[in-house]
Each structure stands twice: as C-alpha cells, then as structure tokens.
Amino acid sequence: xxxxxxxxxxxxxxxxxxxxxxxxxxxxxxxxxxxxxxxxxxxxxxxxxxxxxxxxxxxxxxxxxxxxxxxxxxxxxxxxxxxxxxxxxxxxxxxxxxxxxxxxxxxxxxxxxxxxxxxxxxxxxxxxxxxxxxxxxxxxxxxxxxxxxxxxxxxxxxxxxxxxxxxxxxxxxxxxxxxxxxxxxxxxxxxxxxxxxxxxxxxxxxxxxxxxxxxxxxxxxxxxxxxxxxxxxxxxxxxxxxxxxxxxxxxxxxxxxxxxxxxxxxxxxxxxxxxxxxxxxxxxxxxxxxxxxxxxxxxxxxxxxxxxxxxxxxxxxxxxx
Numbered sequence: 001x002x003x004x005x006x007x008x009x010x011x012x013x014x015x016x017x018x019x020x021x022x023x024x025x026x027x028x029x030x031x032x033x034x035x036x037x038x039x040x041x042x043x044x045x046x047x048x049x050x051x052x053x054x055x056x057x058x059x060x061x062x063x064x065x066x067x068x069x070x071x072x073x074x075x076x077x078x079x080x081x082x083x084x085x086x087x088x089x090x091x092x093x094x095x096x097x098x099x100x101x102x103x104x105x106x107x108x109x110x111x112x113x114x115x116x117x118x119x120x121x122x123x124x125x126x127x128x129x130x131x132x133x134x135x136x137x138x139x140x141x142x143x144x145x146x147x148x149x150x151x152x153x154x155x156x157x158x159x160x161x162x163x164x165x166x167x168x169x170x171x172x173x174x175x176x177x178x179x180x181x182x183x184x185x186x187x188x189x190x191x192x193x194x195x196x197x198x199x200x201x202x203x204x205x206x207x208x209x210x211x212x213x214x215x216x217x218x219x220x221x222x223x224x225x226x227x228x229x230x231x232x233x234x235x236x237x238x239x240x241x242x243x244x245x246x247x248x249x250x251x252x253x254x255x256x257x258x259x260x261x262x263x264x265x266x267x268x269x270x271x272x273x274x275x276x277x278x279x280x281x282x283x284x285x286x287x288x289x290x291x292x293x294x295x296x297x298x299x300x301x302x303x304x305x306x307x308x309x310x311x312x313x314x315x316x317x318x319x320x321x
Contacts, residue, residue, distance in 0.1 A: 062210035094128030187256035265306030
C-alpha cells in the first residue's frame with residue numbers, strides 16, 4: 001500500500017466503525033468542535049428552538065463517540081442550571097437528556113425505530129416523574145396543586161384577554177374548559193414527548209451522522225414507507241368505544257390513550273403525504289406549504305390517512321394512479 005493510499009483509509013468515528021474518509025477535525029474549524037457543548041442548552045433556553053435541543057448531543061454521539069456525548073450532556077446541563085435555575089434544569093434533564101442519550105444508545109445497538117422511540121418515551125416519563133417528584137418533595141410542594149394553579153391561571157389569563165377584546169365567556173364554560181385541560185393533560189404531555197422523539201429521530205436519520213442509516217439498514221426514503229404496527233388498531237378501537245358514552249374515569253383514561261394513539265397515526269398520515277408529494281413532484285417551499293396547510297387546517301384528513309391505511313394501502317393506490 002502506498003502512502004497516498006494510506007491517507008484514504010476511513011477514519012474511525014462514532015461509537016462503532018467508520019463514519020467518513022476525512023477526519024472531522026479537517027472538515028470543520030477548531031472552534032466549531034466546542035459548539036455541541038453549549039448549543040443544546042442554547043436551543044433549550046431559547047424556547048422557540050427547544051425541539052432541536054437533543055440534536056447536538058445525538059450528532060456528537062454518532063460522530064465522536066459515547067464519552068463525548070455524555071460529556072456534552074453534562075456541560076449543557078451545567079449551562080442550563082447556571083442560566084435558568086433548578087426548575088429549568090429539571091425540565092432539561094427530563095425532556096432533552098432523557099431523550100438524547102437513551103435514543104442514541106438504542107439506535108447504536110441497532111434497535112428498531114419503533115422500539116427505540118417507545119423505550120425513549122418511557123425513559124423520559126420515568127426520569128421526568130422522578131426528578132419532578134424529588135423536587136416537589138424537597139421543596140414541600142404538591143405537584144397536583146401546582147398543575148391546577150398553572151392551568152387555571154392560564155385559562156383565567158386567556159379569559160381576561162378575550163374580555164378586553166369584548167369577547168366574554170360564560171363562567172360555566174370556563175370551568176368546563178379548566179376541567180378538560182386537567183383531564184387531557186397526560187395525553188398532551190405524551191403527544192408533546194412523542195413529537196420531540198419523532199422529530200429528533202427523523203432529523204438524525206436524515207442527517208445520517210456517522211453513517212447511522214447504514215448501521216440500521218435504512219435508505220434515505222424510509223420515512224415515506226413507514227407504517228404504525230398493525231396491532232395498534234385494536235387498542236385504538238377499544239378506547240374509541242369508551243368515548244361513545246361518559247363512563248367516568250374509564251372514559252377519561254380512554255380519551256388520553258386514544259389521543260396518543262391518534263398522534264401515532266398522524267405520523268403515518270404524514271408519511272403517506274410525503275410519498276404523495278413525491279408522486280406529484282412537490283419540492284422545496286411547495287412541500288413545506290403543503291404539510292403546513294394540511295396539519296393546520298385539515299388534521300382530521302391526516303389522521304384518517306394514517307388510521308385507514310391498514311385497509312386501503314393509500315401508497316399503492318397513489319402509485320397506480
């Protein structure tokens with residue numbers, strides 16, 4: 001082997017195996033290597049970009065390795081704690097760190113996308129619950145009362161804003177709204193966590209740091225082919241049955257489970273739309289505009305595409321037409 005051939009040998013990157021033919025240090029400036037050690041905290045503290053907060057740690061895991069990712073998790077946590085205090089740190093650990101590190105570990109071990117997402121969601125719930133419970137215990141707080149205070153305060157604020165614009169709400173309607181928000185709070189949190197996991201999973205796979213897709217045996221168009229597991233249709237139908245009549249607590253539980261399952265079918269609906277936009281050759285801003293309009297104004301259509309795809313196989317029909 002000649003010296004020139006030796007220089008073209010793949011460099012080691014990520015937790016296992018080669019990622020590129022050129023070392024990372026030769027592709028980016030030295031100062032850029034420090035970005036992952038504070039960028040996640042910056043995204044989280046910005047609030048608007050919080051959905052992207054796990055990405056720097058995920059990318060670092062697959063490009064530089066496990067040790068660097070865990071070190072970045074530590075440094076970003078310190079930045080959040082110093083800049084925003086212990087409450088924000090609890091949220092950061094439960095929402096960002098509990099997502100990034102378990103998801104990276106599961107993907108690195110070549111677990112399926114569904115299993116990786118599910119275990120990550122469970123981990124987020126356990127970590128957030130443990131940290132929140134510990135914080136409430138240390139400061140002698142009642143988590144339920146805090147939740148009710150925040151929700152009721154938010155509803156009262158909206159009511160006052162609407163009253164200022166000459167739009168008055170009936171007191172009974174306000175109380176019903178408060179009750180609904182409290183009842184549906186678990187599904188709201190679960191759907192938000194699902195969106196976080198799904199968005200970071202998809203963005204990581206599309207960016208393909210360290211050849212991640214190759215390790216998982218996925219091609220670039222995998223998202224257009226994704227389907228929810230078929231067995232999910234049965235709990236969806238069962239929980240939907242409990243919504244036909246108010247059975248009290250069982251209906252409240254069924255409502256939360258049903259909304260979470262429908263969020264999964266919404267993801268499948270978006271996958272079908274992505275395939276359809278490819279068939280229609282929608283690109284760039286037209287594609288973004290199409291997704292935005294359908295999600296904002298025609299969400300029931302997106303949900304229906306995902307749920308009924310089990311029986312109608314819309315992708316094959318679009319392909320034939």
